[in-house]
Amino acid sequence: MVSRIGREIEISPVELASQIAKKVEIDLASGNPDPNVMPLREIKEAYQEVIEEYGSKALTYPGAGGQEALVKEIENSYLPLLDLPKNGKVVITSGAQHAIELLSKYFLEDDTIAVENPTFIETFTPLKLRSNVVLPISVDSKGINVEELEAMLKIVKIKLLYVIPNCHNPAGVTLCEERRKRLVELAEKYDFYILEDDPYKPIAGETPKPIKYFDKSGRVIYVSSFSKIIAPGLRTGFILANEEIAEKISLLEQMDFSTSTINQYVVLKLLKKGVVKDRMRYLYSHYSNKMKVLIDSLEDEGFKDFNKPSCGFFLLLDLKKDSWKVFYEAVKRGLSFVPAKPFFLRGGETMARLSISVSSEEKIRKGVKILKEAWNSV
């Protein structure tokens, strides 16, 4: 009676866990940026200035592809901050999720794709619902296992690979540079596209160069977001892709026309004023301090089975016990996290995603103690 997408769409487990998280004292579940460091004053000023400066122009329909002034500012001044050469064209979107939805809509129709195992469910969904076959490739301490991918490619043709190279959600790992170059080589050899989803780069400090950096043939589509560096509520992000793909994605934006004009001007204003650039260093420091507290606390409590993230919000811990059982005991004691099995295409029953983004250092320490108690009781 309805489409395949209509039949197969379901509530996101991350959404479910968030609803539970709201009811307990310590939140190591939420992947939202820290509300305590949101630049409210700067955003409020920006709205005022934008309306005074641009008037009705800031409140008319968005052009498909985004406001030209923001495109130019990103291409000329922001890409360099992300270590990206201007190899291609920028298209403004309503965030990284919207970008992945557009790219899925463009590329996929009953295709075969490869993704990391685990991957981020929310962005994976638009890709999954338009594919027939999804190949899960393992993730280790250096990111996606490229040898495993290569072995797959020898026997299966894929349309695209979806990868989160920095501060992976949920695994916390960062893809090493050697593997990034190798992915581009494989894409050229085996003729597929790479969707590089990189929302954490602005808060990640030093990372290897983007996969896009090594892209010579226009096969890499880079996806970014202003959600972590400014605020998610603005719903603004962008794609960097070759001219042909960028042109088509712009046309596809006519179908939903969802990107708020005024919010684009607010992002432009914050870029021009250097607010975004200043926050990059500040937020890296803010979040990595909290991550250090999480890592130290886990080690103090005797937890060992995790890769140490060098950036971002997330750490993936192998509890060696059923993570839903530990979760229920934790919630009773006032702690929430995300049992990570839904992020996995295979396995993951004992995995837990811990997030440092919204909690204070004190709550992180306390939360890990509760986690140990809950773990002991199972």
Next chain:
Amino acid sequence: MVSRIGREIEISPVELASQIAKKVEIDLASGNPDPNVMPLREIKEAYQEVIEEYGSKALTYPGAGGQEALVKEIENSYLPLLDLPKNGKVVITSGAQHAIELLSKYFLEDDTIAVENPTFIETFTPLKLRSNVVLPISVDSKGINVEELEAMLKIVKIKLLYVIPNCHNPAGVTLCEERRKRLVELAEKYDFYILEDDPYKPIAGETPKPIKYFDKSGRVIYVSSFSKIIAPGLRTGFILANEEIAEKISLLEQMDFSTSTINQYVVLKLLKKGVVKDRMRYLYSHYSNKMKVLIDSLEDEGFKDFNKPSCGFFLLLDLKKDSWKVFYEAVKRGLSFVPAKPFFLRGGETMARLSISVSSEEKIRKGVKILKEAWNSV
């Protein structure tokens, strides 16, 4: 190499005509709301108040389905202003275009649908690109020809009917109440859905009751927008549908997550303050005065072949000559309008869509004179 949608998406002719329109003196092409009456001060205040009142809550991720406070305000206080009973659930979207994209994504996969001939290209596109067969049904001075539709339904099964009942874009007509009731009866008899796209209702003054008003079995999905009544740049609209469909559309919103949180709070603020209600009467008066000038000017110049719109921005004029030829002569003389053939599935070569939305009364008068000169020269 890419999906059907990726292959078939093309630039909107409305977009093209708008680009030309920017270069001439008199713009009877643009369907944008009048920038001169945009509530800039109220919007600027609203952003300030929203950030002060809600803080980071207004800038976090949107919930799928929309901010609960806005949903409630619309259900309890705004639906009555649109003559809508609360028969179903409200889901916030990123405007009417986004709503139609979501509904297309949900309902359609190689289906058969029926639409008005002409219809609005931009909202038609997501429906078209997911359908195999599109049945065009004529539009006359009272709206969609229901007898013609009924004759079709006897021999073809459709999934849904897409209809713009008030101040039709591009035809300018308003569907009479008798036919609205009949559509609901047909939907029940022949088992199809009705997408009621109603963005002009807030500025339309007195109209017949919405089709949704007569809906007993949950087959009518009502789509609305705040673009005309407040401003398009906020990208906020909503769907009113039965619980089951509303629930599924909310889930689908997880795929693009595009609806700006802060903009939803701004709309909420403007609703609560009565700004939206006040503007309904004011804008109806503003636009209908201009429409009267257009109608009078056309009659003065001897143009006869058009239905007189009772509301909205658009008037569809049969030039009885190739409208692109007249268009080129008009542009040379400083006037733009939209040659309406692209809105038609059949015919329309001599049709012109004239819009009063952005031009002053003086420019409308002058524009019609130029139109006559251009027409004479072809």
